[in-house]
Every structure is written in C-alpha cells, then in structure tokens.
Amino acid sequence: MPLKVCYLYPEFTGVWGDAGNVLAIRRRCSWRGLALEVYESNIGDEPGDLAGFDLIYLGGTEDRYRQVIYSDLFRRAEAIRLAVEDGTVLLAVCSGFEMLGTTFEYDAGSYAGVGVFDADTVCCGDRIVGSVVLRSELLSSPDTIVGFENHAGRTRLGVNCLPLGRVISGRGENQQAEGAVCGTAYGTHLCGPLLPRNPHLADLLIRKALKKRFGDVKLAELTDDREWQAHRQALRRAGLQPAELDVPAG
Amino acid sequence: MRILGCIFAILLGKILLRILRLFDRAATTFPGRVALRFNPGLIGQLVEGQSVAVVTGTNGKTTTVAQICSILQRSGKTALSNASGANMSAGIATALIEGADFLGRLDSDAVVLEVDEAALNNLVSDLHPEIVVITNFFADQLDRYGQLDDVVSSVRDALKPVSAHVSVCLNADDPRAVELNESLCFAHPPTFFGVAGGHADSEATERRRQVQSCIRCAKLLRYRWHSYAHLGDYFCPACDFSRPQLDVEVDIVDFGAGESCVKVSLTRECKAGDSAEFSSVLSLPGIYNVYNAAAAVAAASTMGSPVSAMQEAVDGFRGVFGRWESFILSDGTVKMALVKNAAGFNQVLQSIADLPGSKALMLVLNDREADGRDISWIWDIQLEDSPLITRGQSQFAVGGERAADLALRLKYAGLPSSRLQAVSTANECVSLAEQLVGEVDELYVLPNYTAMWQLRREMLKRGIESDR
Numbered sequence: 042m043p044l045k046v047c048y049l050y051p052e053f054t055g056v057w058g059d060a061g062n063v064l065a066i067r068r069r070c071s072w073r074g075l076a077l078e079v080y081e082s083n084i085g086d087e088p089g090d091l092a093g094f095d096l097i098y099l100g101g102t103e104d105r106y107r108q109v110i111y112s113d114l115f116r117r118a119e120a121i122r123l124a125v126e127d128g129t130v131l132l133a134v135c136s137g138f139e140m141l142g143t144t145f146e147y148d149a150g151s152y153a154g155v156g157v158f159d160a161d162t163v164c165c166g167d168r169i170v171g172s173v174v175l176r177s178e179l180l181s182s183p184d185t186i187v188g189f190e191n192h193a194g195r196t197r198l199g200v201n202c203l204p205l206g207r208v209i210s211g212r213g214e215n216q217q218a219e220g221a222v223c224g225t226a227y228g229t230h231l232c233g234p235l236l237p238r239n240p241h242l243a244d245l246l247i248r249k250a251l252k253k254r255f256g257d258v259k260l261a262e263l264t265d266d267r268e269w270q271a272h273r274q275a276l277r278r279a280g281l282q283p284a285e286l287d288v289p290a291g
Numbered sequence: 292m293r294i295l296g297c298i299f300a301i302l303l304g305k306i307l308l309r310i311l312r313l314f315d316r317a318a319t320t321f322p323g324r325v326a327l328r329f330n331p332g333l334i335g336q337l338v339e340g341q342s343v344a345v346v347t348g349t350n351g352k353t354t355t356v357a358q359i360c361s362i363l364q365r366s367g368k369t370a371l372s373n374a375s376g377a378n379m380s381a382g383i384a385t386a387l388i389e390g391a392d393f394l395g396r397l398d399s400d401a402v403v404l405e406v407d408e409a410a411l412n413n414l415v416s417d418l419h420p421e422i423v424v425i426t427n428f429f430a431d432q433l434d435r436y437g438q439l440d441d442v443v444s445s446v447r448d449a450l451k452p453v454s455a456h457v458s459v460c461l462n463a464d465d466p467r468a469v470e471l472n473e474s475l476c477f478a479h480p481p482t483f484f485g486v487a488g489g490h491a492d493s494e495a496t497e498r499r500r501q502v503q504s505c506i507r508c509a510k511l512l513r514y515r516w517h518s519y520a521h522l523g524d525y526f527c528p529a530c531d532f533s534r535p536q537l538d539v540e541v542d543i544v545d546f547g548a549g550e551s552c553v554k555v556s557l558t559r560e561c562k563a564g565d566s567a568e569f570s571s572v573l574s575l576p577g578i579y580n581v582y583n584a585a586a587a588v589a590a591a592s593t594m595g596s597p598v599s600a601m602q603e604a605v606d607g608f609r610g611v612f613g614r615w616e617s618f619i620l621s622d623g624t625v626k627m628a629l630v631k632n633a634a635g636f637n638q639v640l641q642s643i644a645d646l647p648g649s650k651a652l653m654l655v656l657n658d659r660e661a662d663g664r665d666i667s668w669i670w671d672i673q674l675e676d677s678p679l680i681t682r683g684q685s686q687f688a689v690g691g692e693r694a695a696d697l698a699l700r701l702k703y704a705g706l707p708s709s710r711l712q713a714v715s716t717a718n719e720c721v722s723l724a725e726q727l728v729g730e731v732d733e734l735y736v737l738p739n740y741t742a743m744w745q746l747r748r749e750m751l752k753r754g755i756e757s758d759r
Contacts, residue, residue, distance in 0.1 A: 052502045056430040056439070060499075061670030064703050084511075103438050105504060109511070170434050171664070189665050191434055233667025237699055267702045271695040 043076035044250060047094040049137075050102070050110055051081050057191070058233025059100030059134060065236035065243045066096065073261045075251075084109060088117040091124040095250040101135025101192075101232050107147055111140055118155040125157055128253040130246050131226040133157075134235065138221070138228035139194045147194065158221045158228050159199030168193045173231060174279045175206030175219050179245060183288040185209075186239050187275035188231030196221070196230070205229050210279035225249055238275060240268040266291045293336070297395045300330035301337075304388035317744065319377040323384030334380065335417035337387040337395055343402045343418050344590055345411070347446060348426030348468070350635050351583040352378065352405035354575075355426055357611045358587035358604060359403050365607075366600035368400040374611070378407045380414060401594070408442050409435065412449040423450060424460040424590045427582070428467040429520060429634040430501075430671070432663035443467055450475055460484060460589040462582065463535045464522040470506040473532075482559065483535045484589035486581055487542035488516045488524050499673070507532045519578055520634040539589040541581050548645045550574045551581055555601070557592055569598055571605040575615055576642035579635070584608070609758070613743045617758040618750050622729035625750075627736045629743050630654075631662065633671035639737060644678045648732030651686040652679065654701075655720055655738035655746060656693040662740050666693050674704035681705070686731065688712045690720040691742045717745040721753065 048063050063079060070077040080094070091097060102110050114121070121141070125131050131141075139145040142160035145152055154162075168191060175186040186206050198204060198221055205220025205227060212219075220229035227246065229235065236243040244260055251258045269291030273283040304326035311318035326333055346355045353376040360370040373386035383404055391397050406414055408428075428443055436442045450457065450471065455478045462468045463483035472481050500520065503512045505527035512532075517523035526533035538559045545552040550572055557567045573584055588601050610616065618625045628643075630636040643650065658664050679685045680701075687710055689697035698713050714723050720736075728734045738746050751757070 051499060055499060055501050055671055056433065056668075058667030058670035061667075061700075061703070064670070064675070068703050068705075103440060105438075105440050106502070108509070109504070168437055189434075189667055191437075191665060233665070234670045234696075234700075237670070237703055238696075266708075267695070267699040271699045274693075274695045 042254070043078045044070055044096070044247070045094045046077060046079045047091065047097045048079055048081045049097065049099045050083060050113075052083060053102045053106045053110055054100030054137070056103065057101045057135060061234035062100070062132065062134070062236045063098055065234075065240075066098075066247060069240070069243055069247060069263065072263055084113045088120040091117065091120040092127040092129055094124065094129055095253050096130045096132070096246065097121070097124060099131070099133040099137035099141070101137055104136070104147055107136060107140070110136075111152065114140055114155055121155055122157060125224060125226045128225055130250040130253075131157065132246060133226070133228045135192055135230055135232050136194075138230065139196065141226070141228060142196065142221075143199065145194065157226045158223050159201035160196050160221050160228070161199070162194040162196045164194050166193075169212060169230075171211050172275065172279060173211035173219065174209050174276060174281060176209050177206035177242075178203075179205070179222065180241050183241070183272075183286045185272070185276060185281075185286050185288065186231070186235075186242060187272055188229070188235050188238070189233060190230045191232055192230050194230075210281060237268065238271045240265045265289065294395075296330045297333060297336045298393065300326040300333045301388055301391055301393060301395055303329060304385065305393070308385070308389060317375065317748075318385070319375040320379070320381040320385055322388060323386075324381035326388055327380060327384050332417070334384050334387060334414070337391055337397060338402055338418055341397055341402045342400070343404065343420045344422040344424070344594070345418060345420040346403070346405045346424045346426065346586070346590070347408045347411050348424075348462070349408060349429040349431045349442075349632065351426040351579060351586065352376075353611050354580065354583040354614055355424060355586045355590070356403050356405045358584060358608055359590050361604040361608060362587060362591040362596050362600050363401055363403070363594070365603045366596045369398070370401045370403050371397055371399040372403040373405060376405065378405045379410045383414065409445055412445050415449045415453060420453065420457060422458050422460065422590055422593050423453075424586050425462060425468045425471065426586050427462050427465045427522065429632055430668065431632040432665075434663050434665035439467065443470060447471055447474055454478065458482065458593045460586060460593060462522070462586065463537055464518060464524070464582075466503045466506070466512055466521070466525050466534075469535060472535075473506050482538045482589045482593055484539040484585040485534070485537045485541070486518050486578065486585065487540050488518070505530060505532050519638055522582070539585055539592060541585045541588075543578070543581060544570070546578070548642075548647065549576050553581060553584070553605070555585070555588055555605070557588070557598065559592060567598070569602040571602055573605055574608065575610050576646065577638050579638045612757070612759050613738075613747065619756050619758070620725055620728050622725070623734065625724055625728055625734045625736055627738065627743065627746065629740065630737045631739045633668045636672045636737070640672070640674070640677050640679060643735050646733065649684060650679065651688065651727045651731045651734045653688040653690060653720060653724060653727070653734065653736045654697050655689070655691040655736065655742040656697050657691045657739060657741045657745075658693050659741045662742075666696055669696065669700045672700075674700065686710055686712075686727065688714065688720075688723055688727065690714045690716075690723075691738070717742075717749040720746060721749045
C-alpha cells in the first residue's frame with residue numbers, strides 16, 4: 042500500500058520553489074523503495090475524504106490568488122481539520138501556513154483561518170526577506186533548520202502550538218519563534234526548498250505520515266551527501282560552525 | 292551652474308572609465324554611480340531633447356535592445372544604448388557618459404535603453420521615454436521585488452505620468468503585460484506583438500504552468516494554446532478580457548533546433564511602398580527569441596523604420612554576449628546561455644534538448660545582489676521531465692557560489708551522481724570546461740548574471756575567443 046500524498050493547488054504555488062518540498066518527499070520515499078502516490082488537488086475538487094491521505098502539502102501563493110485559494114480552503118476546512126485530528130501529516134508553507142491559522146490578515150482585510158494552527162497572523166510593514174537558521178527541539182544531530190523567508194505576515198502562536206524552531210541567525214537573531222507545530226500539522230514561513238536542504242525534517246514528516254497506517258517504521262538510512270553539503274554551506278554563510286552543530290559531513 | 296555641474300560629472304565619469312578600462316575592468320556601473328553622486332540630475336540633462344526608447348520586463352531586455360539598435364542602424368540611423376545590460380541608474384548613466392562628448396551632447400539619432408523593471412519608476416521622470424516596450428513578466432528575484440504583482444504595479448506607476456504621450460509596445464501573449472492597458476489610459480493605442488498559434492507548442496514539455504487570473508473580474512483565464520510558461524492565447528470565461536488583436540504577429544513557419552524561419556506581419560500601416568509582411572531566418576534557438584524579435588519589430592515600427600531594415604536586422608542578428616555566445620576552445624566550442632529565472636531556464640533547457648549531438652551542461656549559480664539572494668526558483672525549473680536528465684547520456688557539472696544547491700537540485704531531479712561533477716570558482720569552471728569540451732559534441736554553460744560575467748572574464752583572460 043502506497044503512502045498517499047495530497048498536493049494542494051500546485052498550479053497556484055509554483056513561484057517560491059514549493060515543488061521542491063513535494064519532490065523531496067517523493068524521492069526520499071522512492072530511494073527507500075517505499076511506494077508513494079501524489080494526488081494533485083485543485084480548486085473545486087470535492088472536499089471528500091482528506092483523512093484518506095497520509096500527508097497533505099500546501100505551499101505559498103501570490104496574494105493575487107489568496108482569495109480564491111482561501112475560499113476553496115474554507116470550503117474544505119472541516120475535512121482538513123478532521124484529517125489532522127486523524128493523524129494525517131500536514132505541511133503548510135508561507136501564505137498556506139497563515140491561512141490555516143486562527144485568523145490572518147492580508148491586503149488590509151482580516152479573515153478567519155481554517156483553524157488547524159493555534160496561530161494569528163497580522164500583516165504590517167515591510168516584507169521579511171532573507172536567509173534564516175533555526176534550532177528545533179523536534180530534531181537532533183543536527184537540530185538546525187536552514188531556509189529562506191519572504192513574507193509580509195507576522196505570526197504569533199497561541200498556547201496550543203509549539204514553534205517549529207527558534208531563530209538563531211537572520212531576522213534579528215533573537216530566539217524568535219518560527220513556524221508552528223500542532224499535533225501532526227507543521228507550518229512555517231521558510232519557503233521553497235525547505236525539505237531538500239533539511240533531510241532530517243523531511244524524514245521526520247515521512248515517519249509521522251507512515252505512522253498513521255503502518256505504525257512506527259524505521260526508515261532506511263540514505264546517503265545524504267549533497268543534502269548535508271548544502272545544509273553546511275547555508276550554516277557557514279550564516280557565520281555558524283557546522284561541526285559544532287553536529288551536522289554530518291556529507 | 293547646471294551646465295558646469297553636468298560637465299564636471301561627465302568629465303569625472305569619463306576619467307573613471309578610462310582608468311578602469313586600463314585595468315581591464317568592465318566598468319559598466321561605477322563611473323555612472325560616482326557621476327550621479329555629484330550630479331543626481333545627470334541622466335535627465337544628458338537625454339534632454341533626445342528621442343528615448345525604453346525596454347523593460349523580466350526576460351529578453353538586452354536582446355531586444357540590441358535588435359532595435361540593429362534595425363535603426365540598418366535604416367541609416369545611429370543609436371546609443373546600454374548594451375552591457377547594466378540597467379539601473381548607474382549603468383544607464385555610465386552608458387550615456389560614454390556616448391556623450393565633454394559638453395554633454397549625444398551624437399546619436401536615438402537612445403535605446405533597457406531599464407530594470409523595478410527601477411523604471413525612479414528613472415521615468417529623467418528619461419521621458421517616447422516609446423516603452425514591455426517584453427514579459429515572470430517570477431524573478433522575488434527577494435528584491437516581493438511579488439510579481441508588485442513589479443507590474445511599479446511599472447504601472449512608472450507609466451502613469453507619461454501615458455498621455457508615450458507609445459507602448461506590449462506583449463499581447465502575456466496577460467500580465469496586457470493588464471497595463473486595462474488600468475492606464477494611453478493616448479496612443481498600444482502596439483501589441485505576439486506569435487501566431489498552432490506550432491512549436493510546448494504543451495507537452497511543460498508539465499505544469501502557473502494559472503493566471505483576469506484583471507477585470509478575477510476569474511481564472513483559459514487558454515486556447517500556450518507558447519511557453521504563461522504566454523499564449525488566453526481569454527476570460529466570464530468577461531470579455533482576452534488576448535488583444537496583434538499589430539505585429541510572428542508566425543513560426545519552421546521551428547528548427549538552432550534557428551527559426553519566421554513570417555512577420557505588420558497590420559498597422561507601414562511606410563508607403565513597404566510590404567507589410569516579410570520572411571526571415573532567426574539564427575537563435577528558442578521561442579523566447581522569436582518574442583524578442585517581435586518586440587524589436589514592434590518598437591521599430593513605432594519609430595517608423597522601414598520594413599526592409601527590420602528584415603535585414605532579424606536575418607543578420609547573431610545575439611548578444613552571454614546569450615548563446617560561443618567560445619572557441621582548442622578542443623571544441625562552448626556555448627553560453629544566461630539563465631536567471633525558472634521561465635528562462637525551462638526555455639534554454641528545451642532548446643538544448645532539441646539540438647543534436649552528445650552534450651554536457653555546466654550550471655553556474657551565484658546569489659549576489661544583482662542575481663537575487665534567493666535561489667528557491669531553481670526548484671521551480673522543470674528539470675525532472677527534461678530528456679537531458681531522463682535519457683541518461685548528458686554529463687552535468689555545477690559551479691558558482693551556490694554550486695552545492697545546484698548539485699542537490701540535480702540529485703532530486705533524478706541525476707545519478709556518476710553524471711555530476713561539482714566545482715566552485717570561475718577558474719575551476721573554465722578548467723573543467725576545457726576538459727569536458729573534448730569529451731562531448733557540445734558543451735553548454737548556463738550561468739546566472741554575475742556568474743556569466745565572471746566566466747566571460749576568466750575565458751577572455753585565458754585568451755579564449757568569443758564569436759561576439
């Protein structure tokens with residue numbers, strides 16, 4: 042039985058490198074001989090049984106398409122919440138993350154979110170743009186996550202959410218919380234190729250996705266040479282020492 | 292006082308140009324930047340009274356400017372341009388300083404400038420363009436621009452104060468470009484250029500496209516066909532927004548691997564005695580180069596150039612530096628094609644896949660200010676589906692400051708590590724190129740902006756000759 046992945050609105054989320062995250066899940070399963078099916082779901086699809094999926098991916102879209110995506114997401118809100126309650130892993134990035142929170146703002150309007158994350162997003166001032174490094178309690182050896190952010194929204198977490206990590210480089214380097222984890226739902230503002238450069242996070246999501254129907258599965262080790270090289274390079278460019286942070290040599 | 296300030300800034304700029312050239316530096320922006328420090332109004336003073344044409348948009352600016360200049364030259368006119376591709380105020384000032392005499396007079400019939408799409412708004416009051424050409428709008432350098440709509444808005448704001456007198460040439464096949472005609476009231480109706488449908492359709496090669504929405508009613512646009520990316524024949528299913536009637540239409544009669552036979556039709560009235568149609572052979576690969584030729588012809592027709600000059604220029608055009616530029620090495624030829632965003636990269640990949648022979652590709656990526664700091668876009672390139680990856684013969688190499696990210700990208704595209712070599716500096720890239728070029732029929736080097744300049748400098752330093 043294949044791992045079933047639902048890729049939401051791919052035609053709307055192709056400018057921030059989101060395809061890279063789905064590709065990372067796809068490859069890391071196929072390299073291990075794990076069967077995988079990716080279903081691309083677009084505007085107007087029946088809400089259906091999203092709980093039938095093991096992993097749902099929602100990326101970032103241009104503001105121009107927020108309204109249309111939001112209307113469609115809201116129509117499916119119940120199905121998305123039920124899927125996450127049922128243990129389906131959800132990864133939401135940028136505007137996708139913001140719209141799945143409790144409330145969000147954009148374009149001078151305030152909206153009720155889908156409510157997967159206990160998080161509010163306010164929209165103010167300049168866009169936050171730049172490379173970031175996080176440390177995450179979800180990960181070890183290394184516990185770093187490298188990425189790039191480009192967004193206007195500022196997200197504040199409620200008590201029912203943990204941050205994905207805390208910023209140690211970029212955005213003021215002040216231990217600020219980044220992203221959110223609520224049960225099996227993961228949200229972040231780190232856009233584009235988040236998972237390829239953070240293979241430990243990709244594998245964490247795959248393990249959690251497998252857990253729903255297959256229980257605890259130990260994933261086969263992969264040769265993550267290129268992955269850790271890119272991860273190490275991102276750390277070095279942020280002025281950090283990969284060796285001190287326990288990053289594999291690659 | 293004003294004249295003195297102008298002369299002083301020009302003198303300073305010219306001295307800096309001389310000194311930097313002595314040291315073999317390209318000097319495409321620095322003299323202008325310094326001169327503007329002393330005289331911020333310099334650009335406006337230099338182009339005063341000149342007929343200025345501006346080319347802006349995401350891709351194809353440099354090539355379109357070169358083609359417009361070529362058409363003008365073939366109709367007996369002289370043109371001044373920022374041919375180096377430095378398209379912000381400092382680069383434009385440098386080109387103007389170089390072209391001016393010491394009193395600030397430009398000895399040319401026309402000034403044709405490419406202008407960065409986000410910089411146009413600050414430059415338009417200085418340049419007072421008579422003609423503005425919009426090539427296309429694609430996602431590019433989003434770390435600098437924010438979102439594509441912000442770029443389009445910025446161009447809209449730039450055009451607003453000049454809309455009463457400017458003549459615009461718009462890519463009719465790009466709904467984002469045509470949007471400008473919706474919100475602005477141009478005194479002269481725009482000249483719309485585009486390609487004729489029903490051929491060279493990339494439907495099969497681009498698996499996924501970004502949807503586009505109607506500027507009037509926000510419904511999603513439908514397409515009768517696509518030429519590439521989001522360009523094509525679109526219409527709104529809910530209102531009457533659709534691709535406009537073409538004033539300059541390029542019909543691709545035969546789409547070859549390295550060249551295209553085209554028939555160009557001009558439906559606006561031409562100069563007396565001219566045929567409003569001509570055929571040409573365009574010696575550059577890719578449908579995006581057909582669009583560049585269409586843009587240039589549209590601009591030239593607005594300037595009143597004769598059709599014979601357009602035909603000669605399109606026939607004789609061999610491209611500009613870094614865009615399918617050939618370098619002659621002892622063991623073979625290297626072709627260099629600039630790639631700086633996903634839309635352009637997909638086009639170049641497809642062109643290479645269509646060309647015959649065994650191939651090696653060297654991808655070189657930097658992330659400096661001029662390139663854009665964010666390289667997420669490499670994950671939007673549709674590499675997975677390219678026969679260059681899937682058919683399993685082409686060798687790949689990666690270089691530049693973000694070589695590690697390219698290597699990772701290729702790994703996830705499905706390229707086995709046995710077909711990949713990684714280097715970093717320009718020096719190492721060129722040494723590897725010299726080795727690879729003897730092993731395959733064709734070596735293609737695909738750098739982004741600053742990487743292209745580094746590689747060209749390194750090759751010219753080694754005495755490797757270019758065909759440009």
